[in-house]
Amino acid sequence: MPVIIDGTNGVSTPNTFAFKNRIIDGGFTINQRGYTSGTSLSSGSYGHDRWKGGASGGTYTFTQGSTGVNTTITITAGSIIQVIEGANLPEGGTYVLSWTGTAQGKIGSGSFGASGITGTITAGTNTNIEFNTGTCGNVQLEVGSTATSFDYRPYGTEFDLCRRYFEILRLANNNTSNQYVAVGTGMAWSATDVRVTLGYYPKRTLTTCAMSGSIRFQTSGGGQTLTSFLFDAPGLNNVLMYNASTSGFTTGQALQLTAENTSSFISFSAEL
Amino acid sequence: MYKQYIGADGTLAKAVQRLSDNVCIPFAPDNTDYANFKKEVLAGAELQDADGNVMTDASAFIATLP
Numbered sequence: 001m002p003v004i005i006d007g008t009n010g011v012s013t014p015n016t017f018a019f020k021n022r023i024i025d026g027g028f029t030i031n032q033r034g035y036t037s038g039t040s041l042s043s044g045s046y047g048h049d050r051w052k053g054g055a056s057g058g059t060y061t062f063t064q065g066s067t068g069v070n071t072t073i074t075i076t077a078g079s080i081i082q083v084i085e086g087a088n089l090p091e092g093g094t095y096v097l098s099w100t101g102t103a104q105g106k107i108g109s110g111s112f113g114a115s116g117i118t119g120t121i122t123a124g125t126n127t128n129i130e131f132n133t134g135t136c137g138n139v140q141l142e143v144g145s146t147a148t149s150f151d152y153r154p155y156g157t158e159f160d161l162c163r164r165y166f167e168i169l170r171l172a173n174n175n176t177s178n179q180y181v182a183v184g185t186g187m188a189w190s191a192t193d194v195r196v197t198l199g200y201y202p203k204r205t206l207t208t209c210a211m212s213g214s215i216r217f218q219t220s221g222g223g224q225t226l227t228s229f230l231f232d233a234p235g236l237n238n239v240l241m242y243n244a245s246t247s248g249f250t251t252g253q254a255l256q257l258t259a260e261n262t263s264s265f266i267s268f269s270a271e272l
Numbered sequence: 273m274y275k276q277y278i279g280a281d282g283t284l285a286k287a288v289q290r291l292s293d294n295v296c297i298p299f300a301p302d303n304t305d306y307a308n309f310k311k312e313v314l315a316g317a318e319l320q321d322a323d324g325n326v327m328t329d330a331s332a333f334i335a336t337l338p
Contacts, residue, residue: 193280205300205302206298206300206302206303208298208305208306210293210294211294212294230285230296231287232280232287233280233285233286233287244278244280269305272304
């Protein structure tokens with residue numbers, strides 16, 4: 001096991017020091033949006049968690065490894081960017097960016113270069129990490145000027161780090177014998193207004209919410225499938241989802257929110 | 273295009289709907305979608321009131337937001 005001791009980095013024991021990597025999903029293991037290999041990403045649109053198309057968009061291909069196993073991507077057009085939240089860059093100073101593959105990367109407004117490139121980051125400032133065309137995997141940004149081995153974090157931890165910025169509640173039927181899988185409870189505020197409170201993983205800031213597809217508000221004697229919802233007072237970890245254009249409900253009636261369409265989802269985003 | 277909407281309490285929501293993908297964006301300065309909403313409307317993107325009418329004074333409305 002390599003141990004590096006120098007005047008710049010102090011003691012660095014790569015296989016011991018955890019959480020040195022400021023990149024999230026540097027192994028391209030989390031893909032909540034279900035980005036499909038080879039799909040063109042417009043500028044600002046997200047592929048794997050935390051990675052979005054650059055100023056001119058970006059396209060990359062990949063073969064996803066087993067759950068938690070790092071994947072190498074091939075950026076075939078444009079560039080991809082990860083914005084690192086300033087809260088995760090508290091030290092400031094010199095950072096080194098490393099990765100495996102032929103793509104070139106850069107830190108902030110610096111120049112593209114090969115793995116091991118360094119840059120200066122102001123403490124607490126959101127900072128872009130960008131890669132242009134080529135292969136790319138095991139992306140790591142760490143304090144100092146010497147790149148060390150990739151920091152493998154537990155899959156659940158990496159997933160939670162991603163969920164600070166984005167989370168998707170897929171309304172898929174996961175019960176082969178019964179289509180109605182409950183995902184929440186709500187009530188009929190009136191005959192024309194149904195509401196449900198949804199909770200989610202704490203986000204970076206007040207959250208952008210969206211519902212796509214359909215969901216069923218089930219009652220003991222029936223229910224209705226609804227497709228149009230609004231969200232009120234989205235907080236850091238909960239929101240009220242409602243549809244005030246319904247009919248036929250009974251005021252005060254309890255409702256069971258059930259999934260019935262595998263392509264439907266509710267998303268919660270606080271991306272940078 | 274963006275649209276204001278009525279919140280669950282019957283008053284104007286402190287959020288806006290992006291009509292291209294029906295997301296609801298809270299008026300939160302740290303929210304990137306909110307920052308983009310303000311930037312795009314000031315650059316000429318359409319903003320509708322809760323009744324669906326195009327707001328002719330969208331820039332003035334943006335100026336009142338946090």
